[in-house]
Amino acid sequence: MASALDTLCGQAYGARQYHLLGVYKQRAMVILTLVSIPLAVVWFYTGEILLLFGQDPDIAAEAGTYARWMIPAIFAYGLLQCHVRFLQTQNIVFPVMASAGAAAAFHLLVCWLLVYVAGMGSKGAALSNAISYWVYVIVLAVYVRVSGSCKETWTGFSTEAFRDVLSFFRLAVPSALMVCLEMWSFELIVLLSGLLPNPKLETSVLSISLNTAAFVWMIPFGLGSAISTRVSNELGAGRPDAARLAVRVVVFLAMAEGLVMGLVLICIRYVWGHAYSDVEEVVTYVAWMMLIISVSNFFDGIQCVLSDEQGLWLGIICGLMVQVLLLMAITICTDWDKEADKAKDRVFSSSLPTDFATEDSAI
Known part of the structure; x- marks a missing residue:
């Protein structure tokens, strides 16, 4: 759904309506956080859902455990996509790349500590994803706040973010379906392989x-x-x-x-x-x-x-x-x-x- 920002923020930036980029980003952050709640519920019951689809009990149990420990990551990932697209549509890509590299290096350390040192196994791998995503989000949020390159596009929190939500959905839902239908087609073959x-x-x-x-x-x-x-x-x-x-x-x-x-x-x-x-x-x-x-x-x-x-x-x-x-x-x-x-x-x-x-x- 964050793909809608590619269109909204990109066109606003091209039209020199810079203040709208911050409004669009805030609107997306609110909406994606709300959407993440029902998705988190689905992740919580992933093991049971896989069993209903006839998957191997051992595979379903392991996947279900992994999904539950990944739940904190889904909220961070939604916010992350909002920040990334907010910056990319302004052609600010180097900070995003540098932050991604730093987050990846941090992820290797956290993953090693949780999986091997703490002995959490796949649970640690899932939790390390969540921690790394949150660190990545925080780094980008701080950059947007303090960087001079965003002073025209980020002017502070605004109640305007809660206005005209339907226009965001009109772009976000088709954008999400376009991405999800492709990704789900690949995920579906993994489910079919389990049969x-x-x-x-x-x-x-x-x-x-x-x-x-x-x-x-x-x-x-x-x-x-x-x-x-x-x-x-x-x-x-x-x-x-x-x-x-x-x-x-x-x-x-x-x-x-x-x-x-x-x-x-x-x-x-x-x-x-x-x-x-x-x-x-x-x-x-x-x-x-x-x-x-x-x-x-x-x-x-x-x-x-x-x-x-x-x-x-x-x-x-x-x-x-x-x-x-x-x-x-x-x-x-x-x-x-x-x-x-x-x-x-x-x-x-x-x-x-x-x-x-x-x-x-x-x-």
């Missing part, structure tokens, strides 16, 4: 495959974030031709990245499995899956910017191909001048009268 004849082997290999796919997906995801910001800024500034050109450039970059990463995955397929397991059966199985992942990553990278488990993943590829074709058709048929007009209407309909905005900013 296969050898569930522990199948879920092990699918989990490794899913982590690998998510790992390489971060590169096109970064390109997607960049183009979302660029297009929003250009449309907000009333430059549809620049937005169109940016889309063409990023599609070319995504295709080039997909080819390069596909070749890398193929070259390391026989050693990659050893990073996760010493079981030869798992390593061999992963090597076969890497060939399929290399293909899915190519199509997945493009759409980011716009009976056995091999069969399950091939189904994912078919879905990605359909998604790529549909997104390409939508992009080609987009009236960029019309989108620029819509961006202008959206930004200025959210703007406050100068005297009211100034008064509210003092809160």
Whole structure:
């Protein structure tokens, strides 16, 4: 749902309505915190839910325990996404990158302490995620508060954040569905693998495959974030031709990245499995899956910017191909001048009268 900020904050920044970025961020923080409550309830009962879907009892119990210890992370993650997008849409990326690097280094230490020193095992791994996310959020919140680069976009807490919530939902819900339906399709194959004849082997290999796919997906995801910001800024500034050109450039970059990463995955397929397991059966199985992942990553990278488990993943590829074709058709048929007009209407309909905005900013 935080993806809505890519559009709202990006267009407001392009239109030079800087005070709106802080309002949009606060509105998103409130909404995402509220949405996290029912999601936390689902996480609390994950083990029971998996059993209802016929999963192996041992796997369901372990996943349920892990999910419960991850609950604090969901609230931090929602706030984190609000801060990251607030900064990215202003083209403030280095502090975000540096904070992410520091949080990752901190996470390694915390994870080691909780998992091995404290002997908490998978519970410690889950809790370390929550701690690292909260540290990351705090670092970015402090930066927004004290940095001079945010003095025009963050003017303090405002009651305006509670106004026009429905307009946020109109963008947030479709954005969430667009991301979730793709992610859930990958998660679904892990659930389906648990129903296969050898569930522990199948879920092990699918989990490794899913982590690998998510790992390489971060590169096109970064390109997607960049183009979302660029297009929003250009449309907000009333430059549809620049937005169109940016889309063409990023599609070319995504295709080039997909080819390069596909070749890398193929070259390391026989050693990659050893990073996760010493079981030869798992390593061999992963090597076969890497060939399929290399293909899915190519199509997945493009759409980011716009009976056995091999069969399950091939189904994912078919879905990605359909998604790529549909997104390409939508992009080609987009009236960029019309989108620029819509961006202008959206930004200025959210703007406050100068005297009211100034008064509210003092809160």
